[in-house]
Amino acid sequence: MVSFSDLIGDIYDTTLDRSLWPDVLKKITLFVEGASSAVFWKDAADRRGGVYFHDDAMEPRYRDTYFEKYIKIDPTTTARFVAPSEEPTATVDLLPYDEFMRTRFYREWAQPQGLIDFIGVTLEKATTSAAMLGVFRHERQGMVDEEMRRRMRLLAPHVRRAVLISKVIDFRQNEAAMLAQTLDGLRVATFLVDAGGRLIHANAAGHLLLGDSDVLHIVAGRMASSDRQIDESLRQIFLDAAEGDAAVGARGIALPLATSAGERYVAHLLPLTSGARRRTGLSFAATAAMFVHKATLDAASPHQAIAEAYKLTLAELRVLFAIVEVGGAPEVAEVLGIAASTVKTHLARVFEKTGATRQADLVKLVAGFSSPLLD
Amino acid sequence: MQEFSALIGDIYDTVLDGSLWPDVLEKAGRFAGGPGAALWSKDAVSETGDAAHFCGFDPGYVQAFFDEYIKLDPSSAHYFLAGVGEPVAHTSHIPHSEFLETRFYREWSRPQGFVDCVQVTLDKSPTSLAMFGVSRHRRDGVADDETSRRMRLLAPHLRRAVLVGKAIDFKSVEVATFAETFDGLRAAMFLVDAEGRIMHANVAGRALLADSGVLRAAGGQLVSGVRRIDERLRDIFLAAAAGDVAIGAQGVALPLVARDGERHVAHVLPLTSGLRAGASHAAAAAVFVRKAALDGPAPLETMAKAYKLTPTELRVLLAIVEVGGAADVADALGVAASTVKTHLGRVFEKTGAARQADLVKLVAGFSSPLVH
Structure with missing residues (x-):
């Protein structure tokens, strides 16, 4: 019983470490008294397939030629696919054995290896394909018998469950990675912190901010400011957010920050109240998300999108951006090297096309199109 | 064996x-x-503890155990000394008759009808122990060798199930936290696959799909209803999925119009293929959509704090940004144009802005990315 219990434990260890499969399959092969085993998939419609894991007990060329060639003429492929899901099936369950012995598959692929039988069990089924666990029997071991079936029946649910658990872990990891990468695409520095201000996660822009400017830094794992007053405010805000303090509210709090050189930044705090987090009480205990950005309009605005939206010509576009970035018509004329009257003409067209009435409106327009993405 | 196998299966469920x-x-x-x-x-140091799950106990007695009787548990030291996976019963180290004399038995076990209990350490750290324990009733009798054998069989599976469960939970919490962070943003965010099927949308995204007419979910796919735009979106998503560097790591911006004529802009960020090895269900791109306007609440408090503006100066600043030039502002606020100019002068001084367009940039710069 102990060795069976250990084997089951080993099977579930694969959920956290896929590299353990070959070893586990060796143990499975031993336990059911087989010659070699594998976890593989087959598509009964296309007659294709592949191996996920194997115990390295079969000569590679036979493994390869099976999926390259013999899978198409393996007489058991379709039959095995339609067999009831849960039951382990051996060759004789699918066709008469003497018929099997006459097939090319047996004569050219199985017999040269001394393999006389195979027992397989479905792990997972899709419309035309299935993932399976299968074990071969060598002629010196004899055909698949009742004891082997019994042992496969015992193992199957565990292998099935382990595969399912692995998939769920993969799915979650993928989800987390996708969202983390999307955060990395944001221009705004985003920090996930806990009640003590400890940094749980920072996106790419966040790391850049910490590296390039002294508006915020990390001290003993915690977000801090060199300005004492701001540091105090930060500590308090982090605590409030963790309490789900009503004062913070769902709106969050905004805190002006500055670098030693006087560059202004703003921090906006969003309390996080993920139900999941509360329930499990685990260490990914981010209680707030802090967004930090420069208090200026420095985001890239997409020239083409604006031109497209308002049907601006290239010259009009240039004037629009110059007005926003440089100054009034005279300065723009100088920077662009054109006559002030030309600038005014283009500007008039821009006002007409955009519906703006003054320069401040143009700034708002450009601000509105600004990209949330990091460049 | 079959029964044991089924029990183990249940544990891993x-x-x-x-x-x-x-x-x-x-x-x-x-x-x-x-x-x-x-x-x-x-906790080995403070002799406090917590039950993650239990059954067959009255919650009152569970509470009493952790409040008080955990310190009187006669097997306490043995849990720590025994190896991981080694069962410890009260009666394995003191004679049963002696156990019956302990306060622990008389005040905690006996009233519940328990005569013994077996504990096994699942995990050990320098300061704490993770335990699995079974309390035996009078009619079950005290723990014996068979009990120990069975506990030894169960322990590794319980330990592993807790461990793997925690690993999954940890990832789930991470996902939930990231998702909640995006839910806090004013911009709509969508994750789409190579075919433009929506895999995730934040709160603002779902709202956008529901009523704006800017974008819709048609058969699960993100569409604008404007053929030219939809063709471009399809091309971008496919290119992103193929890891096509031609579309640039910076992404693409597309102008969109809502049903009510309000202009929006969509920014598309390709998600790199590095992530996607072996993943059949991965997002190819992230799409952010927002109103192409300076919207959201004016960042009053923050700017006042940052530049030490008086309430009046703040009012003038915002009016300049929202209403118009000094004359219009004077009209709107019902004050003389000269008054407005004076306050405006102070605002320029305090903020370092040189002209009205700069003030607009400042307000844009201070604006919150968050939903309100």
Whole structure:
């Protein structure tokens, strides 16, 4: 019983470490008294397939030629696919054995290896394909018998469950990675912190901010400011957010920050109240998300999108951006090297096309199109 | 063997569904020969602890155990000394008659009808122990060798199930936290696959799909309804999925119009293929959509704090940004144009802005990315 219990434990260890499969399959092969085993998939419609894991007990060329060639003429492929899901099936369950012995598959692929039988069990089924666990029997071991079936029946649910658990872990990891990468695409520095201000996660822009400017830094794992007053405010805000303090509210709090050189930044705090987090009480205990950005309009605005939206010509576009970035018509004329009257003409067209009435409106327009993405 | 195998299967079912624990503990308890079973942890230094799951106990007695009787547990030291996976019963180290004399037995075990209990350490750290324990009732009798054998069989599986369960939960919490962070943003965010099927949308995104007419979910796909735009979106998503560097790591911006004519802009960020190895369900791109306007609440408090503006100066600043030039502002606020100019002068001085357009940039710069 102990060795069976250990084997089951080993099977579930694969959920956290896929590299353990070959070893586990060796143990499975031993336990059911087989010659070699594998976890593989087959598509009964296309007659294709592949191996996920194997115990390295079969000569590679036979493994390869099976999926390259013999899978198409393996007489058991379709039959095995339609067999009831849960039951382990051996060759004789699918066709008469003497018929099997006459097939090319047996004569050219199985017999040269001394393999006389195979027992397989479905792990997972899709419309035309299935993932399976299968074990071969060598002629010196004899055909698949009742004891082997019994042992496969015992193992199957565990292998099935382990595969399912692995998939769920993969799915979650993928989800987390996708969202983390999307955060990395944001221009705004985003920090996930806990009640003590400890940094749980920072996106790419966040790391850049910490590296390039002294508006915020990390001290003993915690977000801090060199300005004492701001540091105090930060500590308090982090605590409030963790309490789900009503004062913070769902709106969050905004805190002006500055670098030693006087560059202004703003921090906006969003309390996080993920139900999941509360329930499990685990260490990914981010209680707030802090967004930090420069208090200026420095985001890239997409020239083409604006031109497209308002049907601006290239010259009009240039004037629009110059007005926003440089100054009034005279300065723009100088920077662009054109006559002030030309600038005014283009500007008039821009006002007409955009519906703006003054320069401040143009700034708002450009601000509105600004990209949330990091460049 | 079949029964044991089924029990182990049930134990590992908790990995994907933590709500199964009480049921599983009941079965595990029965297998080990006792009606009371618990997964609990103990801080070795402070002698405090907590039960993660239990069954077959009155909650009042569970509370009493952790409040008081954990310190009177005669087997306490033995849990720490025994190896991981080694069962410790009260009666394995003191004679049963002696156990009956202890306060622990008289005040905690006996009233519940328990005569013994077996504990096994699942995990050990320098300061804490993760335990699985089964309490045996009078009619079950004290723990014996068979009990120990069964506890030894169960322990590694319970330990592993808790571990793997936690690994999944940890990832789930991470996902939930990231998702909630995006939910806090004013911009709509969508994750789409190569075919433009929506895999995730934040709160603002779902709202956008529901009423704006800017974008819709048609058969699960993100569409604008404007053929030219939809063709471009399709091309971008496919290119992103193929890891096509031509579309640039910076992404693409597309102007969109809502049903009410309000202009929006969509920014598309390709998600790199590095992530996607072996993943059949991965997002190809992230799409952010927002109103192409300076919207959201004016960042009053922040700017006042940052530039030490008086309430009046603040009012003038915002009016300049929202209403118009000094004359219009004077009109709107019902004050003389000269008054407006004076305040405006102070605002320029304090903020370092040189012209009205700069003030607009400042307000844009201070604006919150968050939903309100």
